[in-house]
Amino acid sequence: MNEAGAWTEERVELLKKLWNDGLSASQIAGELGSVTRNAVIGKVHRLGLSGRAKSPTASSTPRPARKAPARAPSHPMAGNAGLTRGANALAPQYQPEAEVEAEAAPMPSEDVVVPFSERVTIMDLREYMCRWPMGDPTTPEFRFCGARSSTGLPYCSHHSRIAYQPAADRRRDRRNVGR
DNA sequence: CCCTGATTCGC
């Protein structure tokens, strides 16, 4: 029996295939199962596949050898509270590369349903909150989406798609993202 | 707040 988590020929081939196809490490990890995205990335690098189609900024990629916390961080970052991320195996989006669809609707007036509980006023608006305007700005009932937005972006992932009109999202069968 | 890949380093 093949041990789950062992890099067999099949898994490596699938890994290379998916990686070459443009899938993200987390997605590949989710597809393979029993492996985290870190494992996938680690294997990818080990195979020498790193950099499938990333920015040419590689030239300016100084790798200052980090300190030496390695795996035994005597003390975490000074003042880091609630930052418990790390091996997050998730499958968010999936974009092969040529997913053209004639789904270019004439802009459906965002019939998106945003929970009121999510809506916030300018006072409660945070940097990481979606600034998608909702309602009439001239009325006191004007609110913002308030959903979490990718740092740097003014809107949440959902409204970003509407704002920038990239393309339709392609759902991907997600497996157990346990570990 | 979330995600992405890249790198390091203990096992």
Next chain:
DNA sequence: GCGAATCAGG
């Protein structure tokens, strides 16, 4: 060789 922890960017 493997992968968690961590970094750095988006």
